[in-house]
Amino acid sequence: MxxxxxxxxxxxxxxxxxxxxxxxxxxxxxxxxxxxxxxxxxxxxxxxxxxxxxxxxxxxxxxxxxxxxxxxxxxxxxxxxxxxxxxxxxxxxxxxxxxxxxxxxxxxxxxxxxxKPKRRTKAQIAREAGLEPLADRLLADPGLVPEEVAAEFGNDQVADAAAALDGARHILIERAAEDAELVGAIREKFWADGAMRTAARSESAASSPAAQKFRDYFDFTEPLDSMPSHRVLAVLRGEKEEALSLTLDGGEDDAYEAMVAATLGIDAAHPGAATPWLVTTARWAWRTKLMMSASIEARVALRQRAEADAVTVFATNLKDLLLAAPAGTRPTLGLDPGFRTGVKVAVVDGTGKVLDTCAVYPHQPQKQWDQAKATLAALISRHDVDLVAIGNGTASRETDALAAELIAEIRSSGTRAPAKAVVSEAGASVYSASEYASRELPDLDVSLRGAVSIARRLQDPLAELVKIDPKSIGVGQYQHDVAPGTLARSLDAVVEDAVNAVGVDLNTASVPLLSRVSGVTPALAAAIVAHRDNTGPFHSRQGLLDVPRLGPKAFEQCAGFLRIRDGEDPLDSSGVHPEAYPVVRRILDRAGVGITELIGNARTLRGLRPTDFADERFGIPTVTDILAELEKPGRDPRPAFETATFAAGVEKVADLTPGMILEGVVTNVAAFGAFVDVGVHQDGLVHVSAMSDRFVSDPHEVVRSGQVVRVKVLDVDVDRKRIGLTLRLDDEVGAGSGKTAPKKAGGRRPERGQGNESQRNGSQRNGSQRDRSGKRGRDSGRGSRAQPNGSMAQALRDAGFGR
CATH class of the missing domain: 1.10.10.650 (RuvA domain 2-like)
Incomplete structure (x- = not known):
C-alpha cells in the first residue's frame, strides 16, 4: 500500500x-x-x-x-x-x-x-499458495503472456494456470480495495458525482394504498450531494416499508476503473499480452469490491447528514416551543375537548395546583350545551378564573365556540370575563399516562390529567413541557427515523439551555423541571422537592446546602439558575450567582443606596462603570451582566403572551375558500416550510417559497413554532384535507407556473441544479399535515425549497397540493 x-x-x-x-x-x-x-x-x-x-x-x-x-x-x-x-x-x-x-x-x-485482523480471504489463500510473485510479475511486465507465466506456479494448492491467474487476480483486487488513498478518492468522487435512484419495489407495491404516499419516488433521481434531508429520510422510510427500491449510482464506471488501474500501475495505453488480463482485474476490483463499499459508505453518509439536519430542525422547533410566551400565574380553566367522551375540565390556581375537575357534554351525541355552559360559568365564578385554555384536538373548534359564547354572556352581564386561548395538545396523552403524572396527580383519572396539563401549558409552557419526552411533543421532522441516541442528546441539550435561560422558581418547580437545571440530577431534584415538602419553602439559596447529597459543586452549578421569590435576600430572585454577591455589595457601597433601592433603578445602574468593580475573579463581562440583571432582576427572555383569534364560522376544511385571510399559530417548522393551525382541525402548509418576497433558505429565518401569524388561503383540497397558505398577503390566488419538465430516472440524470422540483420535493405530504381530530400524522416529509423564479401555484403543486 x-x-x-x-x-x-x-x-x-x-x-x-x-x-x-x-x-x-x-x-x-x-x-x-x-x-x-x-x-x-x-x-x-x-x-x-x-x-x-x-x-x-x-x-x-x-x-x-x-x-x-x-x-x-x-x-x-x-x-x-x-x-x-x-x-x-x-x-x-x-x-x-x-x-x-x-x-x-x-x-x-x-x-x-x-x-485489520480478518478471516482468511481468497487473496490470503492465494498468497499462502505462493501466487503473489505471479501478480507482481504481470504488473511489472505486461508483455508477458499470463498463461505461460502462470504455468510456472503450479503446486499442490494450485491446480493449473487458470487457478494461478485467478489467485493472482484476487491478490491485486484486495490490494486495490485496501489502498487508503484510492478508497478515499473513490469515496469523494462517488459522493460528488453519484445519484440516488428510486423506483417502486414491485407492481403490487406500487398499487397498494400504503405505498401511494411514496408515488413521487416511483421513478426518481437526485444527486447525492444536494439531496435534502427530508427527502433522504422519506426514501429510506419508503424502502423500509417495502414500497421503494433504492440504488446509489456513482456515475461512469470507466472513470473508477481508470482510478483502480492507475493505483495498481496498469497502463492500458501501452498494451501487452497481459494488458487485457490486468484491465479486467481493475474492472473486477471496482465492480466486485470498491463499488459496493463506496455505495454503502455513501448511504451511511446520506443518512448521517439527513439525521443531523433533522435533529437540527427538531431542536430549533423544540426551543421555540419551550420558550413560548407564558400567560403567567393566573387561575386557569383547562378544557380537553371531545365529542362522545365529553369535554374534560380542570381548574388550576396560579401555581398550577388543581382546584376542581369535572366533565361536560356539550357536543353530540349528548348535546348538553346549556348545562355545560352553566357548569363552566359556576367554575369560573367560584375560582375567579382569568384564563380558559382549550386543547386543539378533537372537537376543539366546537369547544372554542362554547367558550366564546360563555365569555360573551359573562361580559354582557357586566362581570369581568376571562380570556381564552387554544393550546397545543401535543404529548398531553403521553404525560397523562406517564409514571410521573400518576405520582403528581394520583387521585385524578387519566382523562382529567390531560385537562390539567392543558391549563398549565398556557400558564407556563416550559414548566409543563419538560415533563414530557421531547420526542413526543411532535415538532420534529422524521424524528422516528433518526438514531435515538443522537436525537436524545441534542434535545436534552435544548431543554437544558431553555430551562436555564429562563430560570426556575425553587419553591414551585416540579422534579422534571428541577432535573433540567444545571448541575441537578433527577435524584437530586427529587431530594430537593422532598426536602421542600418536609421542611417548607426555601427562604434563601444557601438553604440548598441542607438538601441531602447536594454538595458545593452542585450548588455552584445550580444556584444562579434557581429563583426564590420574596426570600431573605432580594438577590436570590435574580440571575446573580451567590458567588458574585460581594461584587453587588461593592456596587451598593459606591451607589450609596440599599439593595431594594438599587434593584430596578435603571438611572443609577446605567451611571456605573463595570471597570470600577471588576477584579481578578470577576471581570468586566460578569460585572456587566450583574448590572444588567440588577436593572431587570429575574427578567424572562420569553416574548409577551399573545393568542391567535380564529375566524368565526371557519371550523372545518370545507369552510375555507382561496383568498381568505386568517390568523393562525405556527405548529411546526420543517426544511420546506411551516405548518399553521387556522382552526379547522388540520394544519395548512406555508411553503418556503411563500414566506417572503426575498429568497428564504431556512424557514426558521421567518417563523418559529408557537408564533401567531396572518396567512392567506391559496389552495384547498377538501377530499385530501390539504390547505395551501402564504404569508405574503398580496399573493394572487391561482397564479400561473413556469417550471422545467421532469427528468425521469430511466433517462439521463439531470444536471446539478436542474430537474423537476416536484420530484425533488418528496412524496409524503398526504401523511404530513397534522390532523386536528386528535390523531398525529406521520412526520412531514414532503416539499422543499421552490426555485426562486417559480410561481406560487407551481410551488404548491410541488408541495403536493392540487394534484
Whole structure:
C-alpha cells in the first residue's frame, strides 16, 4: 500500500483542532474543556465563566462539547490502531505519520484496512499458495503472456494456470480495495458525482394504498450531494416499508476503473499480452469490491447528514416551543375537548395546583350545551378564573365556540370575563399516562390529567413541557427515523439551555423541571422537592446546602439558575450567582443606596462603570451582566403572551375558500416550510417559497413554532384535507407556473441544479399535515425549497397540493 503523507508526524492536539474549527483562541478552548471535564455544564460556563473562556456563548460551547467527544473518540481509535499494527511488527514511520495526520475516523479506518485482523480471504489463500510473485510479475511486465507465466506456479494448492491467474487476480483486487488513498478518492468522487435512484419495489407495491404516499419516488433521481434531508429520510422510510427500491449510482464506471488501474500501475495505453488480463482485474476490483463499499459508505453518509439536519430542525422547533410566551400565574380553566367522551375540565390556581375537575357534554351525541355552559360559568365564578385554555384536538373548534359564547354572556352581564386561548395538545396523552403524572396527580383519572396539563401549558409552557419526552411533543421532522441516541442528546441539550435561560422558581418547580437545571440530577431534584415538602419553602439559596447529597459543586452549578421569590435576600430572585454577591455589595457601597433601592433603578445602574468593580475573579463581562440583571432582576427572555383569534364560522376544511385571510399559530417548522393551525382541525402548509418576497433558505429565518401569524388561503383540497397558505398577503390566488419538465430516472440524470422540483420535493405530504381530530400524522416529509423564479401555484403543486 502506498501512503501519501500530507501532515506532520506530530498530530495536532484536540484543543488546537477545536480552536481552529471554532475560529477562537486555543486558550479559550483549553479553559472550556477543563471546565467541562471538571463537571461544569454548558449553561453554567456560558453564563458564569465568561472571563475564563473569553465569553464563549452557549452555541459555541455546545459545538465544542460535541466535537470534543468526536475528537477524543478519534484519538482513542487512532491509538488502538497504532497499537494493533505495532503488535504485528508492521508499523513504519510512514504509516505512523499517516495515522497521526488522519483527521477523521473514516481516514483512520482506510489506513488500517490492510492490517485489520480478518478471516482468511481468497487473496490470503492465494498468497499462502505462493501466487503473489505471479501478480507482481504481470504488473511489472505486461508483455508477458499470463498463461505461460502462470504455468510456472503450479503446486499442490494450485491446480493449473487458470487457478494461478485467478489467485493472482484476487491478490491485486484486495490490494486495490485496501489502498487508503484510492478508497478515499473513490469515496469523494462517488459522493460528488453519484445519484440516488428510486423506483417502486414491485407492481403490487406500487398499487397498494400504503405505498401511494411514496408515488413521487416511483421513478426518481437526485444527486447525492444536494439531496435534502427530508427527502433522504422519506426514501429510506419508503424502502423500509417495502414500497421503494433504492440504488446509489456513482456515475461512469470507466472513470473508477481508470482510478483502480492507475493505483495498481496498469497502463492500458501501452498494451501487452497481459494488458487485457490486468484491465479486467481493475474492472473486477471496482465492480466486485470498491463499488459496493463506496455505495454503502455513501448511504451511511446520506443518512448521517439527513439525521443531523433533522435533529437540527427538531431542536430549533423544540426551543421555540419551550420558550413560548407564558400567560403567567393566573387561575386557569383547562378544557380537553371531545365529542362522545365529553369535554374534560380542570381548574388550576396560579401555581398550577388543581382546584376542581369535572366533565361536560356539550357536543353530540349528548348535546348538553346549556348545562355545560352553566357548569363552566359556576367554575369560573367560584375560582375567579382569568384564563380558559382549550386543547386543539378533537372537537376543539366546537369547544372554542362554547367558550366564546360563555365569555360573551359573562361580559354582557357586566362581570369581568376571562380570556381564552387554544393550546397545543401535543404529548398531553403521553404525560397523562406517564409514571410521573400518576405520582403528581394520583387521585385524578387519566382523562382529567390531560385537562390539567392543558391549563398549565398556557400558564407556563416550559414548566409543563419538560415533563414530557421531547420526542413526543411532535415538532420534529422524521424524528422516528433518526438514531435515538443522537436525537436524545441534542434535545436534552435544548431543554437544558431553555430551562436555564429562563430560570426556575425553587419553591414551585416540579422534579422534571428541577432535573433540567444545571448541575441537578433527577435524584437530586427529587431530594430537593422532598426536602421542600418536609421542611417548607426555601427562604434563601444557601438553604440548598441542607438538601441531602447536594454538595458545593452542585450548588455552584445550580444556584444562579434557581429563583426564590420574596426570600431573605432580594438577590436570590435574580440571575446573580451567590458567588458574585460581594461584587453587588461593592456596587451598593459606591451607589450609596440599599439593595431594594438599587434593584430596578435603571438611572443609577446605567451611571456605573463595570471597570470600577471588576477584579481578578470577576471581570468586566460578569460585572456587566450583574448590572444588567440588577436593572431587570429575574427578567424572562420569553416574548409577551399573545393568542391567535380564529375566524368565526371557519371550523372545518370545507369552510375555507382561496383568498381568505386568517390568523393562525405556527405548529411546526420543517426544511420546506411551516405548518399553521387556522382552526379547522388540520394544519395548512406555508411553503418556503411563500414566506417572503426575498429568497428564504431556512424557514426558521421567518417563523418559529408557537408564533401567531396572518396567512392567506391559496389552495384547498377538501377530499385530501390539504390547505395551501402564504404569508405574503398580496399573493394572487391561482397564479400561473413556469417550471422545467421532469427528468425521469430511466433517462439521463439531470444536471446539478436542474430537474423537476416536484420530484425533488418528496412524496409524503398526504401523511404530513397534522390532523386536528386528535390523531398525529406521520412526520412531514414532503416539499422543499421552490426555485426562486417559480410561481406560487407551481410551488404548491410541488408541495403536493392540487394534484
Amino acid at each position: 502506498v501512503l501519501r503523507v500530507n501532515a506532520s508526524p506530530a498530530v495536532k492536539s484536540v484543543n488546537a483542532r477545536l480552536a481552529e474549527e471554532l475560529a477562537v483562541a486555543e486558550g479559550q478552548v483549553a479553559a472550556a474543556v477543563r471546565l467541562l471535564d471538571e463537571g461544569s455544564t454548558v449553561p453554567f460556563i456560558a453564563r458564569y465563566r465568561k472571563e475564563v473562556t473569553g465569553s464563549l456563548d452557549d452555541a459555541q460551547l455546545r459545538t465544542l462539547d460535541e466535537r470534543l467527544r468526536y475528537l477524543r473518540e478519534l484519538d482513542e481509535r487512532r491509538d488502538a490502531v497504532l497499537a494493533s499494527i505495532d503488535e504485528q511488527g508492521k508499523l513504519t514511520d510512514e504509516l505512523r505519520a499517516a495515522l497521526l495526520g488522519a483527521e477523521t475516523k473514516a481516514r483512520v479506518e482506510d489506513i488500517y484496512l490492510p492490517y
